[in-house]
Amino acid sequence: MSSSSSASSSQVIDSMNSKWKTRKSFVSNATEEYDITDDDETLRESTVITQQQQTNTKIVVATDVEINDYSSPNTQILQGKLKVNSTIEKQSLHKVTSHAQLVNRFRYTTNGDFRSRFSDVRYQETKSILDSDIARNSPFWGFYTPFWLAIAIMMANICTEAIREKGLLHSIGTSRIIQIFFQDVIWIGLCDFIMYLSLYGSFFIQWLCKKEYMLWETTGFVLQCAYEVGFFFGVMWWLELSNYQWIGKVFLVLHSLVLLMKMHSFAFYNGYLWRIKHELAFSESYLKKHDKVDDKTTAILQKSIDFCKFEIDNTSKHNPQIQFPNNLTLSNFFWYTMFPTVVYEVEYPRTTKIDFGYLAEKIVGVFGIIAVMIVVAQERAYPLAMRAIHMKSLPFQEKLREYPFLLLEMLPPFFLLYILVFLLIWDQILNAIAELTKFADRDFYGPWWNCITFDEFARLWNVPVHKFLLRHVYHSSISAFQISKTSATLVTFLLSSVFHEVVMYVLFGRLRCYLFLIQMYQIPLIAISRTKFMRGRSVLGNIIFWIGVASGAAIVSSLYLVF
Numbered sequence: 001m002s003s004s005s006s007a008s009s010s011q012v013i014d015s016m017n018s019k020w021k022t023r024k025s026f027v028s029n030a031t032e033e034y035d036i037t038d039d040d041e042t043l044r045e046s047t048v049i050t051q052q053q054q055t056n057t058k059i060v061v062a063t064d065v066e067i068n069d070y071s072s073p074n075t076q077i078l079q080g081k082l083k084v085n086s087t088i089e090k091q092s093l094h095k096v097t098s099h100a101q102l103v104n105r106f107r108y109t110t111n112g113d114f115r116s117r118f119s120d121v122r123y124q125e126t127k128s129i130l131d132s133d134i135a136r137n138s139p140f141w142g143f144y145t146p147f148w149l150a151i152a153i154m155m156a157n158i159c160t161e162a163i164r165e166k167g168l169l170h171s172i173g174t175s176r177i178i179q180i181f182f183q184d185v186i187w188i189g190l191c192d193f194i195m196y197l198s199l200y201g202s203f204f205i206q207w208l209c210k211k212e213y214m215l216w217e218t219t220g221f222v223l224q225c226a227y228e229v230g231f232f233f234g235v236m237w238w239l240e241l242s243n244y245q246w247i248g249k250v251f252l253v254l255h256s257l258v259l260l261m262k263m264h265s266f267a268f269y270n271g272y273l274w275r276i277k278h279e280l281a282f283s284e285s286y287l288k289k290h291d292k293v294d295d296k297t298t299a300i301l302q303k304s305i306d307f308c309k310f311e312i313d314n315t316s317k318h319n320p321q322i323q324f325p326n327n328l329t330l331s332n333f334f335w336y337t338m339f340p341t342v343v344y345e346v347e348y349p350r351t352t353k354i355d356f357g358y359l360a361e362k363i364v365g366v367f368g369i370i371a372v373m374i375v376v377a378q379e380r381a382y383p384l385a386m387r388a389i390h391m392k393s394l395p396f397q398e399k400l401r402e403y404p405f406l407l408l409e410m411l412p413p414f415f416l417l418y419i420l421v422f423l424l425i426w427d428q429i430l431n432a433i434a435e436l437t438k439f440a441d442r443d444f445y446g447p448w449w450n451c452i453t454f455d456e457f458a459r460l461w462n463v464p465v466h467k468f469l470l471r472h473v474y475h476s477s478i479s480a481f482q483i484s485k486t487s488a489t490l491v492t493f494l495l496s497s498v499f500h501e502v503v504m505y506v507l508f509g510r511l512r513c514y515l516f517l518i519q520m521y522q523i524p525l526i527a528i529s530r531t532k533f534m535r536g537r538s539v540l541g542n543i544i545f546w547i548g549v550a551s552g553a554a555i556v557s558s559l560y561l562v563f
Contacts, residue, residue, distance in 0.1 A: 177382060391561075
């Protein structure tokens with residue numbers, strides 16, 4: 001490389017160092033959760049990288065949103081080597097150095113060690129809380145037995161009343177919930193299978209990138225985004241067009257969102273690694289091709305090489321043979337689609353064998369809880385729902401007068417159904433799938449019943465979705481758009497609230513935004529829970545939390561049905 005080019009590179013780096021001194025920055029902690037308390041001064045004082053660390057950590061960057069286009073139309077990748085002409089080399093090197101200081105804080109810890117982009121989510125062999133030794137050895141474990149005993153007594157009472165009034169066969173045959181449950185079940189199953197097959201479109205895009213038919217940074221990224229948008233609106237269009245009953249529609253829309261998260265995580269995990277791989281190829285090729293490169297530029301490119309190798313090696317520490325891009329196989333993708341997770345990793349912790357006794361216990365639990373839910377819904381919730389629909393035609397003032405009484409009657413059955421849904425999905429179904437697939441990380445929920453704030457509940461109620469939001473919304477929005485933790489938290493809550501409202505639209509067939517507003521209302525509640533008055537008042541916080549949980553399902557359902 002000529003001396004003028006070296007001087008130009010040095011000037012660019014010196015200019016960046018000058019700008020960096022006045023730049024507000026922070027290091028994104030890889031293990032942080034959603035945090036709405038964002039003190040810029042504290043962040044600045046505690047995480048600004050010192051001048052010495054900056055010199056040692058200048059790197060080439062590749063982020064989730066493309067800011068480094070190493071693959072211009074004049075660039076060709078052949079057998080893993082990036083071949084460029086001198087003009088494109090100079091432009092690419094300028095892009096490398098000009099962006100180096102922008103996001104290097106995301107690649108290094110405060111002490112200068114490498115930090116993987118995927119260190120925010122970790123998988124390890126663990127049991128669900130209600131199956132763990134900690135829970136079974138707890139002094140409060142005995143309360144679990146009277147809970148189910150109360151359910152059994154209530155079930156016996158409800159069933160006895162129904163049989164005495166209608167007879168056993170007539171009660172079952174005329175059950176509206178049972179009719180809805182089994183109506184169009186074959187067509188719903190076929191629709192669900194087609195949605196599952198649609199997942200493989202994301203795999204095909206990555207396979208084309210692997211075979212070098214396209215580049216992720218250009219065509220692949222655009223295709224994936226278009227595919228996800230088309231998948232979502234295609235499902236919504238079909239549900240709007242079909243005449244499925246509400247149970248089938250809710251199942252399909254919920255499963256479609258799960259599949260959407262799965263395909264997004266797979267695509268953008270590997271998409272990020274394609275950028276890392278291309279960055280590695282460029283840095284190695286540049287140093288190999290040019291003998292006379294100034295020390296600062298050499299340091300930048302060498303740091304780039306070291307980090308990119310670290311990132312790729314980190315994808316699979318136990319089995320180097322499946323490290324990226326060797327993970328892009330049909331077998332690897334198939335097992336990912338089977339695992340009860342929506343965050344992609346090259347490998348997961350696995351158990352050595354299937355415990356068929358435990359699996360049978362969970363399967364029996366699934367059918368048992370579904371039976372309880374059908375009885376409660378038919379005999380307690382359904383008549384109230386029909387009454388709410390009838391109230392819809394009443395004058396507004398009369399609605400307001402009757403609504404509180406309706407809500408009080410709806411609280412017990414809808415609260416019970418809410419708890420049963422949790423037990424059905426997160427404790428029974430997900431654990432059954434995990435056991436069947438030998439998926440060892442059973443951390444599907446945390447002790448959410450002990451929550452004192454709603455942000456804690458958001459992390460513990462649905463851990464698989466929380467992990468997805470943490471990696472692909474919260475941290476990605478910080479690194480991609482350079483926004484604060486407060487803004488990233490708002491974005492995360494906003495996106496979650498939007499998709500909750502989508503489910504309500506499918507369920508009730510109307511857009512009212514009641515659930516959206518209730519979801520977003522959690523943000524000021526979180527802020528209140530962190531005030532000086534609430535600090536240390538954990539019992540009061542837990543009471544407020546449980547009032548919200550106990551009344552939430554009834555309030556939301558009644559609002560959509562009546563108004």
